[in-house]
């Protein structure tokens with residue numbers, strides 16, 4: 001009897017521990033919406049060229065506090081990327097449906113989940129790319145260099161897009177480049193906006 005109780009407790013404990021581990025692991029959507037997306041937006045919006053009547057000027061943080069605030073965003077991005085590298089759950093975070101599911105061809109949560117499970121190291125490498133770009137941003141912020149932060153921002157964007165293209169966006173066939181015979185059919189190359197052969201009737 002006593003043995004049964006002990007075994008029962010052990011099983012219950014194992015279930016609780018498993019449930020705990022499961023629920024404490026954020027979904028990809030949670031990581032995107034609470035860490036990766038807002039921090040990247042803050043970094044992208046903090047530096048760049050602005051046009052005004054006086055001409056173009058480069059904008060970047062001015063005060064130590066502003067740089068410090070950016071550091072927090074870079075750290076959030078890095079932490080989000082690290083979490084993402086371990087993320088295995090794809091699906092709604094319970095607050096909102098996945099974004100863009102009504103766009104034709106967008107991969108479903110189940111498909112994305114399967115693709116990640118098929119090769120977790122590949123997904124982790126894509127997350128690592130974001131982490132490295134985030135570290136480049138942190139280094140630029142440390143050195144208070146707006147131009148380096150712009151470069152790091154482009155790297156961050158590249159890391160977002162590469163992963164989204166591989167796992168999330170519709171898998172469309174690449175557009176065909178028209179051959180020279182098709183180009184030759186156009187009467188004049190200098191005509192404004194010649195129709196693309198694929199859309200011409």
Ligand code: HEC
Pocket residue numbers: 028029030032033036037040084090091096097098099100112123126127130156157159160161163164167168
């Ligand atoms: C390692 C892969 C990976 C990287 C890197 C990545 N994402 Fe994502 N992201 C995904 C996947 C997979 C989805 C689709 C599933 C989902 O929406 O949860 C997604 C969805 C999103 C969504 C929609 C979330 C929702 O509500 O459904 C946003 C916004 C987003 N990503 C922003 C970003 C930005 C910004 C970056 C770069 C700073 C980035 N992501 C980098 C994998 C990645």
